[in-house]
Amino acid sequence: MQETRLDTARIRAARGAIDPIFRDTPLYRCEALEPDLGCAVSIKLETANPVRSFKARGTEVVASQLADKGSPVVVCGSAGNLGQALAWSGRARGLDVTVVASRFAPAVKLDRIRALGARLELVDGDNEMARARAAAIARHEGIGLLDDSLDIETCEGAATIGLELVEAESSFDAVLIALGGGALATGVGHVMKALAPDVEVICVQPAGAPAMTRSWRQRRVVTTDSTDTIADAVAGRCPIPEVLNDLLLVGDDAVLVQEASIIAGMRVLLENAGLVVEPSAALGVAAILEDRDRFAGRHVVTIVCGSNVDMDAYHRWVDAAAIRRP
Amino acid sequence: MQETRLDTARIRAARGAIDPIFRDTPLYRCEALEPDLGCAVSIKLETANPVRSFKARGTEVVASQLADKGSPVVVCGSAGNLGQALAWSGRARGLDVTVVASRFAPAVKLDRIRALGARLELVDGDNEMARARAAAIARHEGIGLLDDSLDIETCEGAATIGLELVEAESSFDAVLIALGGGALATGVGHVMKALAPDVEVICVQPAGAPAMTRSWRQRRVVTTDSTDTIADAVAGRCPIPEVLNDLLLVGDDAVLVQEASIIAGMRVLLENAGLVVEPSAALGVAAILEDRDRFAGRHVVTIVCGSNVDMDAYHRWVDAAAIRRP
Known part of the structure; x- marks a missing residue:
């Protein structure tokens, strides 16, 4: 192929x-x-x-690489599962994780992201807006961006x-x-x-x-x-x-x-x-x-x-x- | 100890x-x-x-031994999970499985025992009566008995x-x-x-x-x-x-x-x-x-x-x- x-x-x-x-x-x-x-x-x-969810399979790889590179600060936009997974993987490796999500995401997803110690920023819009906002934060703060499916x-x-x-x-x-x-x-x-x-x-x-x-x-x-x-x-x-x-x-x-x-x-x-x-x-x-x-x-x-x-x-x-x- | x-x-x-x-x-x-x-x-x-349920861990061992010994006919009394597991393990090894259960057992358990191809006999009593009836069938028919926890x-x-x-x-x-x-x-x-x-x-x-x-x-x-x-x-x-x-x-x-x-x-x-x-x-x-x-x-x-x-x-x-x- x-x-x-x-x-x-x-x-x-x-x-x-x-x-x-x-x-x-x-x-x-x-x-x-x-x-x-x-x-x-x-x-x-x-x-x-x-x-x-399956999302930690990806965030484990990402978080390992960030830890190896000494890039401990990362942000992602997420419908919720990616954010929760990145929060888990990041916590295990001492990373500083920010998750941007829609405020209309299921409460259980948002609650778990917070409980896992990530910073959670909510946007008044949908998953695409959360993704765009995460990219803007990464640019503005000069931190790592995890872009789901693209990365x-x-x-x-x-x-x-x-x-x-x-x-x-x-x-x-x-x-x-x-x-x-x-x-x-x-x-x-x-x-x-x-x-x-x-x-x-x-x-x-x-x-x-x-x-x-x-x-x-x-x-x-x-x-x-x-x-x-x-x-x-x-x-x-x-x-x-x-x-x-x-x-x-x-x-x-x-x-x-x-x-x-x-x-x-x-x-x-x-x-x-x-x-x-x-x-x-x-x-x-x-x-x-x-x-x-x-x-x-x-x-x-x-x-x-x-x-x-x-x-x-x-x-x-x-x-x-x-x-x-x- | x-x-x-x-x-x-x-x-x-x-x-x-x-x-x-x-x-x-x-x-x-x-x-x-x-x-x-x-x-x-x-x-x-x-x-x-x-x-x-966990019960197949035991019935897999039992059914393997029965198959190895060339003893292909077995009966057990069960609250339902053991019977379902024995039906699964027995089917995989060509055994002829009979399960005796209480007619008051959850329908989902009884249905799955039947669906897995075991013969199901119901007793008008509790789990202990099912166990006793299975032992009686084993004695009467001269077939193998699986006695949960005792075996x-x-x-x-x-x-x-x-x-x-x-x-x-x-x-x-x-x-x-x-x-x-x-x-x-x-x-x-x-x-x-x-x-x-x-x-x-x-x-x-x-x-x-x-x-x-x-x-x-x-x-x-x-x-x-x-x-x-x-x-x-x-x-x-x-x-x-x-x-x-x-x-x-x-x-x-x-x-x-x-x-x-x-x-x-x-x-x-x-x-x-x-x-x-x-x-x-x-x-x-x-x-x-x-x-x-x-x-x-x-x-x-x-x-x-x-x-x-x-x-x-x-x-x-x-x-x-x-x-x-x-």
């Missing part, structure tokens, strides 16, 4: 920088999901760790999930990956294309935040004016050109799913797998629910990428789905 | 018989729990696997959790272990006493099913006429003398907790850790909630041993706890 910005040898090396607590996460067939989903489903669970370490850290998938005993036909900024999708996708090219790499995004999917389909950056989705972790409007280029090389498909399907996916994961997940982590199941014929007879892995969800909202969504059910 | 029936070398060897999917489970500090619990808490998560493989399989705890980078002051028949408590307790004798081994049982705890305290088998607890997985009445003897050697304490504390524990694990657990898996947190002073300033591990819970009952318990909260 044409070359992405990612490097497989560097991804292997990245594992050494990541605290083992975030690596070798559970990967298991979940047959109890299968009557509802109509295909063989395995779960790659990225929530059973101190920050309840290759965030992609290569996430890509270590891909290594664990290809090293697993079972083989898979497809992997379903939540698509936001693209670190997870390009990371895992790169490893699949490099080491398991028969596995279909399917990116899943909410129809209410379709910028990267539209960009992938049109093979050029397409932005949107707004987002409208409960999947706060993937609610971006402005795809990064370098990340889109990589995604064009490693993604086999990018699909959009409805909000009702995301909620139905969360409910299926709760009721049949006993898993509380945040909306972005239900995107894969939502994609199966919307297109069962596509997956029938195949073995699909879905990456359950985060569980940082405000429980009040969670109950509201999931209980409402129960009422709508026949 | 005096010798239990368990053997540390055999426990190490047992790991080789256990499918890796059940081993090296997540172990992580969960700081979000700590404001509520008043101590450092780590979770050993035994639910992110195909049977959603050393169930204890030594569970004990592999202990190996993972002592091999972890962090050290702990105490481990909280759900106490039912005693396989988990004697297994993990044995390893702690052998390899990490400074760790306090605390067994936790519902006040509504106190037989083993009373037996431990009185140093002789004490039975009860009935049980009254939502923690179905640990609701026994008739401690096994051999298991009690082992528990007397490895348990530092056995405590009883109230039903309200079990429910509060389930709620704390949901709200602050994003974990759905069955009642028995909340016993450790319940013990902390009932005696915060005892644990203040210490680092405690609690083994989250299962998540097979009927969601209707779960919501009823946890939502009611929310209403009672100030």
